[in-house]
Amino acid sequence: MKTITKIALSGLFIAAAVMPSIGTASMQETFRVAATDMNKTGAGDAASAHGVAVKVGDLEVSGAFTKAMLPGQPVGGGYFTVRNNGAADDRLVSASSPIAGTVELHEMAMQGQVMKMRRLDGGIAIPAGKTVELAPGGLHLMFMKVTEPFKNGGKVPVTLTFEKAGKVDITLPVGAAGPGGHQHN
Numbered sequence: 001m002k003t004i005t006k007i008a009l010s011g012l013f014i015a016a017a018v019m020p021s022i023g024t025a026s027m028q029e030t031f032r033v034a035a036t037d038m039n040k041t042g043a044g045d046a047a048s049a050h051g052v053a054v055k056v057g058d059l060e061v062s063g064a065f066t067k068a069m070l071p072g073q074p075v076g077g078g079y080f081t082v083r084n085n086g087a088a089d090d091r092l093v094s095a096s097s098p099i100a101g102t103v104e105l106h107e108m109a110m111q112g113q114v115m116k117m118r119r120l121d122g123g124i125a126i127p128a129g130k131t132v133e134l135a136p137g138g139l140h141l142m143f144m145k146v147t148e149p150f151k152n153g154g155k156v157p158v159t160l161t162f163e164k165a166g167k168v169d170i171t172l173p174v175g176a177a178g179p180g181g182h183q184h185n
Helices: 002-006 012-018 024-041
Strands: 054-056 059-067 075-084 090-096 100-111 114-119 124-126 131-134 140-146 155-162 166-175
Touching: 054 166, 059 155, 075 090, 075 155, 075 166, 090 100, 124 131
Parallel strands: 059 166
Antiparallel strands: 054 059, 059 075, 075 131, 075 140, 090 124, 090 155, 100 114, 100 140, 155 166
């Protein structure tokens, strides 16, 4: 189910956690519809997202974005692309933001017929000469305990810490909430 890595997940996982009565078949249909909509619009591709590239060491961070948070939504997601132009591997080890109590590195992946999300305590590998995309439905930042919900047109400041390249500040422009674009909830 490769298209799952590019879909907008607008509130689906929050809904599953908050409303356990939502059936698996219903969630799978929602994923299928969202994936179809995303493929039609071409949205969800972090490489075509907002912003200018920021360089730190041999790394280039580009395409940063997030989405407005829906009412009552306790978490938000952050996405960007990292290109390692160097000869040595690096690793994204942490992220922080003044508008979130915690920012975690997460991954979503299919395990059998179930999409599961997990925290990546060991960080995210950025292999030499490769590009790693943090995008809805895959690797991403998870903003928790936000001080104020992300609003369309706003900006979310983030400090990324890489094992070798060090720290770099980026800004994630906030787009509209909903399945018509980049989304994490």
